[in-house]
Amino acid sequence: MMRKYFVALAIAGAICPSAHAQTYPSKPITLVVPFAPGGTVNLMGRLLANHMSEALGQPVIVENKPGGGGSIGANVVAKAPADGYTLLLATMGQQSIQPLLTKNLPYDAAKDFAPVALFSTVPNVLAVSVDTPASNVAELVEYARQNPGKLNMASAGIGSVNHLTGELFMFRSGARFEHVPYRGAGPATAELLSGQVQVLFANLPNVLAYVKPGKVRVLAVASEKRSPAIPDVPTLAEAGVKDAVVESWYGVMAPAGTSAQVIAKLQDTVIGIANDKALIAQLAEQGAVPYPGTSADLARLSDEETGRWKRIIESAKIQTN
Structure with missing residues (x-):
């Protein structure tokens, strides 16, 4: 009897994962x-x-x-x-x-x-507040070089993709921004819209709704090709910043x-x-x-x-x- 019991347990253990998969998911x-x-x-x-x-x-x-x-x-x-x-x-x-x-x-x-x-x-983009004194990447880089510490760069947090994209951009271009981390891209975008920060390397969906109304300006796309959603915006490479695809x-x-x-x-x-x-x-x-x-x-x-x-x-x- 005991042997049959242990054999039954072994069989149940073998089929349990399969049975779970067949009934999965059975709850939220x-x-x-x-x-x-x-x-x-x-x-x-x-x-x-x-x-x-x-x-x-x-x-x-x-x-x-x-x-x-x-x-x-x-x-x-x-x-x-x-x-x-x-x-x-x-x-x-x-x-x-x-x-x-x-x-x-x-x-x-x-x-x-x-x-x-x-x-x-999604592609990442270089977005700036409407009052930032730069209409393209070259002007932004030049302004940042001439005015160290005046441009704040928001991010979704230290180590987030937009933080590292900004660090990569600064490394490749020679521009310097003051990094201001937030607890997510939403709060960072809100600060860009209010003008509290001037620069944000954001996922395109995060700022797309604000581009056409003119609430933010996107200066470049950090991808291999231009985005169909904003076809008139150049890639970073086209704007003169090479090897910064994210x-x-x-x-x-x-x-x-x-x-x-x-x-x-x-x-x-x-x-x-x-x-x-x-x-x-x-x-x-x-x-x-x-x-x-x-x-x-x-x-x-x-x-x-x-x-x-x-x-x-x-x-x-x-x-x-």
Whole structure:
């Protein structure tokens, strides 16, 4: 009898992950967005969550956990049960940059997450307040050189993508701005609109709505090609600043140890959403584009970006903490 009991236990243990995958999800899922409401990361997270809810038949609830350049929210997911019900909207900044700048993160970015899928990408842009005395990149660089300390550069936080994009720009151009970090791109953009800061390297969706009304000026796009959303705006290379391409990507990660079956289901769901025509149209309205990729694609991209930013951080002599 005891032998039969242990055999039954072994069989139950073997089929349990498969049974879980077949019934998953059976309750609401939390998608942790590691930045404040109002920014591009939040926008991408809510777009994805809405479509995931429809595809999976369960609510996908966005929970904003800002701070620490994305590390606070990432830590929540790293410490969550590996059951597929707590997910992270992963960003290039949080996954590939922050670990290079912060020595004592409470998690290991390379080991404590299971990559799920890539979702979208957006170009970064150089935006300035309307009262900034520069109508193009060359004038901005010259003014910054002639007036050190007069131009403040906002960011979504120390180590965020827009912070590092600004540092890269300063390294390549010779301009100097005073860095002013905020707890997210939303607050940083609000300060740009009010004129409290003069410069912001932002994800395009974060400032696009303010371009046509003339509330902000975008001087350049930090991408290989011009953005279809603002085709008259030159790339940084066209404006004279070479080797400063930064396009932000977004994906989904789960806690390490999440079953392969659940990861596969989530991967197929996210890729299907990224290929959906309705979603593609919604992204285009924001200046973003779909970027579907597998779990393996996300893992590879994270590693490549870590190596790339390590070289940039070292060459620009950006301090770590």
